[in-house]
Amino acid sequence: MEISEFLDRKLARRFQTFDFDGDGRLERSDFESSAMRVGDEFGHSVDSPARQRFLQLSLDLWEHLVSVADSDRDGTIDLDEYKQAFADGLLETEGSFDQGYRPFLDALMAVVDTDGNGVLDVDEYVGWTAALMRLPESDAREIHRRLDTDGDGFVTVQELLQAIHDFYFDDNPDGVGSWLLGPLPD
Numbered sequence: 001m002e003i004s005e006f007l008d009r010k011l012a013r014r015f016q017t018f019d020f021d022g023d024g025r026l027e028r029s030d031f032e033s034s035a036m037r038v039g040d041e042f043g044h045s046v047d048s049p050a051r052q053r054f055l056q057l058s059l060d061l062w063e064h065l066v067s068v069a070d071s072d073r074d075g076t077i078d079l080d081e082y083k084q085a086f087a088d089g090l091l092e093t094e095g096s097f098d099q100g101y102r103p104f105l106d107a108l109m110a111v112v113d114t115d116g117n118g119v120l121d122v123d124e125y126v127g128w129t130a131a132l133m134r135l136p137e138s139d140a141r142e143i144h145r146r147l148d149t150d151g152d153g154f155v156t157v158q159e160l161l162q163a164i165h166d167f168y169f170d171d172n173p174d175g176v177g178s179w180l181l182g183p184l185p186d
Contacts, residue, residue, distance in 0.1 A: 001086070001087050001088070001089055002087070003083060003086065003087050004171055006171050006173060006178075007168075007171065008083065009184040009185055009186075010167060010168070010178070010181075010184060011082065011083050011086055012079060012083075012184075012185050013181045013182075013184050013185055014167070014181060015079050015082050015083075016185070017132075017133035017134070017135070017181055018030060018031075018065075018133075020033050020034045020134070021033070024078065024079070025076040025077065025078055026062075026065065026066075026076060026077040026078075026082065027075070027076050027077075028059070028062050028066075028075075030062075031058045031059055031061060031062040032055070032058070032059060032062075034058065034131070034132045034133070035051075035054055035055040035058035035059070035132070036055065037131045037132070038051075038054065038108070038111055038112065038128055038131040038132050039051035039054065039055070039111060040131070041112075041127050041128070041130070041131035042111050042112050042114060042127065042128070042131075044111055048111075050107070050110040050111045051111060053107045053110065054107040054108060054110070054111050057103060057104050057107045058104075061104065065077060065082075065085075068085050068090035069081045069082055069084070069085035069090065071084065071085075086168075101161055101164055102157075102161065105157050105160055105161060106157065108128065108132075109157060111128075112124050112127065112128040117154075118156070118157075119154035119155060119156050120144070120154060120155045120156075120160075121153065121154055122141060122144045122145075122153070125140055125141075125143070125144040125155055126140040126141060126144070129143070133181065135181065135182055136182070139182030139183065140182075142179070142182070143179055143180065143181075143182060146163075146176050146179050147159050147160060147163050147176060147180075149162075149176060162176070162177070163176050163177045163180045164177065164180060165177065166178070166180075167180040167181070
């Protein structure tokens with residue numbers, strides 16, 4: 001797959017949000033720490049079934065990434081390895097997209113949907129994006145506004161799933177998915 005300049009910038013941004021400790025490499029600890037922080041942020045005990053499920057899916061995501069992207073087999077993934085794995089169709093494909101993200105988003109909702117209404121209000125959205133990806137509150141509020149495509153004040157799993165899909169597979173800079181993780185690096 002050819003990576004456009006725009007997709008390249010989006011992949012760089014996604015890599016930054018995965019890199020929880022900011023050391024320029026993805027490691028298992030990035031996925032474990034971010035998942036644990038989400039559980040803490042939303043008051044789930046360490047043995048909470050929802051927290052444990054989310055942690056397990058986060059670690060499964062890490063295992064998938066390292067198995068397909070760690071080309072030098074050093075147990076970490078750098079930005080070039082991440083981009084190359086995407087270009088090779090090893091990370092995301094439109095065909096496998098839904099089956100990969102739906103369980104993760106359902107597990108995330110079980111942790112962060114504090115009122116149990118099946119949708120994310122702006123405070124829930126701000127909370128999980130700060131905890132999982134360290135997004136600034138102002139960016140998270142703007143992202144929530146953009147993802148709320150029907151204007152009801154909530155983001156559904158389906159709206160989030162569509163935005164994630166468009167982040168990877170739509171080159172429209174004005175599209176909803178282009179703002180999924182806030183402003184892109186230059």
